[in-house]
Amino acid sequence: MSKDQGRVVVVPCSGIGKPSGSVSREAAYELCESLRPQNTELVALSKLVLGDAATHETVARTPCVAIDGCQQMCASKMVKKSGGTVIHAVAVLDAFRRHRELKAEGIAELNDAGRKLARVMAQEMADTVDAIASAEAAKGESHA
Amino acid sequence: MPEGLEMTAGKFTFRVPEDRLYTAEGIWVLSEVDRPSNRIRVGLTDYLQQHSGDVAFAFVKPSGARLSADETLAEVETIKTLLELPSPVAGTVVEVNPALNLTPEVINQDPYGEGWLATIEPTDWGADRAGLLGPREYLSHMQSQVQEELEKP
Numbered sequence: 001m002s003k004d005q006g007r008v009v010v011v012p013c014s015g016i017g018k019p020s021g022s023v024s025r026e027a028a029y030e031l032c033e034s035l036r037p038q039n040t041e042l043v044a045l046s047k048l049v050l051g052d053a054a055t056h057e058t059v060a061r062t063p064c065v066a067i068d069g070c071q072q073m074c075a076s077k078m079v080k081k082s083g084g085t086v087i088h089a090v091a092v093l094d095a096f097r098r099h100r101e102l103k104a105e106g107i108a109e110l111n112d113a114g115r116k117l118a119r120v121m122a123q124e125m126a127d128t129v130d131a132i133a134s135a136e137a138a139k140g141e142s143h144a
Numbered sequence: 145m146p147e148g149l150e151m152t153a154g155k156f157t158f159r160v161p162e163d164r165l166y167t168a169e170g171i172w173v174l175s176e177v178d179r180p181s182n183r184i185r186v187g188l189t190d191y192l193q194q195h196s197g198d199v200a201f202a203f204v205k206p207s208g209a210r211l212s213a214d215e216t217l218a219e220v221e222t223i224k225t226l227l228e229l230p231s232p233v234a235g236t237v238v239e240v241n242p243a244l245n246l247t248p249e250v251i252n253q254d255p256y257g258e259g260w261l262a263t264i265e266p267t268d269w270g271a272d273r274a275g276l277l278g279p280r281e282y283l284s285h286m287q288s289q290v291q292e293e294l295e296k297p
């Protein structure tokens with residue numbers, strides 16, 4: 001099994017100045033640092049925008065989860081532009097539609113509702129990450 | 145997209161079509177009263193939708209609802225804020241945009257077209273019409289609002 005098998009790259013948008021951009025990043029930290037550190041790799045959107053070669057290569061060879069703060073969908077678009085594959089796109093707006101009570105406010109510091117929305121999103125993405133890891137593991141076994 | 149005026153502030157451009165009237169709150173009113181339908185069509189201006197952010201929910205008073213002018217016609221909740229939108233005229237709601245149920249983001253995508261909110265049969269269009277702003281008046285009102293925003297600390 002290669003070291004990337006069962007791993008996903010997580011790309012949050014870089015929405016500075018918008019609470020939904022902050023939710024997107026908080027959700028990515030929660031997923032990659034707390035919930036599934038062994039199966040995820042966090043990639044900063046700015047590295048893709050700036051054309052960092054190593055980051056482009058990682059994104060191109062690893063399935064990506066994109067987290068978008070608004071309908072501009074910067075993370076999803078940038079992954080595709082970098083030659084990557086978005087296997088799962090998550091939008092803060094959709095998460096808010098499912099959890100109307102969790103309205104994010106604050107930019108430098110999110111309010112409690114915003115942090116909770118980020119945790120809810122991270123948990124939902126963790127389930128997706130697990131499903132990818134199991135599928136990859138099953139593939140690996142069938143090739144053994 | 146109808147012909148219109150526009151203003152640009154930084155990376156944002158706000159369009160104001162010339163074929164309709166406006167309220168200071170940012171609702172456009174397109175008259176269809178010269179057609180057999182005798183209705184007006186209303187929606188959010190480009191400035192109001194851009195300023196308010198991505199729409200998550202839109203609830204409009206149902207068809208048949210009777211409204212006085214300034215009574216709440218719709219609540220539009222965006223990722224940033226909750227807008228309570230007053231009716232620009234007194235009248236009866238005839239039709240609510242069915243797209244708002246499943247895809248309220250149509251308000252952001254096409255505010256002057258597919259993103260309309262409702263059609264209303266006005267009780268006294270002549271009187272209510274006199275209180276609305278023309279495109280140039282709304283443009284200048286919007287310019288002051290943008291200026292105020294830019295001057296905020």
Ligand code: SF4
Nearest residue numbers: 013015069070072074
């Ligand atoms: S997706 Fe929206 S919030 Fe995120 S970086 Fe792009 S414009 Fe900003």
